[in-house]
Amino acid sequence: MTNHKQVVYQSQLDxxxxxxxxxxxxxxxxPRIFIDRTIETTAIVSLLLTGFSGVGAMACWGLEIIxxxxxxxxxxxxxxxxxxxxxxxxxxxxxxxLGTSLVGAIFSIQRDKF
Numbered sequence: 001m002t003n004h005k006q007v008v009y010q011s012q013l014d015x016x017x018x019x020x021x022x023x024x025x026x027x028x029x030x031p032r033i034f035i036d037r038t039i040e041t042t043a044i045v046s047l048l049l050t051g052f053s054g055v056g057a058m059a060c061w062g063l064e065i066i067x068x069x070x071x072x073x074x075x076x077x078x079x080x081x082x083x084x085x086x087x088x089x090x091x092x093x094x095x096x097x098l099g100t101s102l103v104g105a106i107f108s109i110q111r112d113k114f
Contacts, residue, residue: 039104049093057086
């Protein structure tokens with residue numbers, strides 16, 4: 001027998017010979033869980049992007065130093081611009097991490113009602 005909200009999927013007899021019906025309710029959309037998972041995912045992705053941008057900025061910085069110490073006739077000044085782009089991406093993604101952490105802390109405090 002099915003209902004709109006409940007589905008009976010198993011019946012068992014316990015040790016007193018009484019029938020026990022287990023019911024499984026349909027999952028509903030819970031906005032709190034969705035918001036928590038979105039905040040958590042955003043925080044993790046922004047931390048990863050911060051790390052990768054930092055590594056990219058350090059690599060560009062090293063290649064810029066190598067370029068300045070090599071032949072002066074060959075001038076390719078793209079590494080400084082790439083370094084600035086990586087540092088900017090690192091700053092933006094770290095700011096996103098701090099923002100999502102703050103919003104997540106506010107929601108958890110609001111739920112706990114401190």
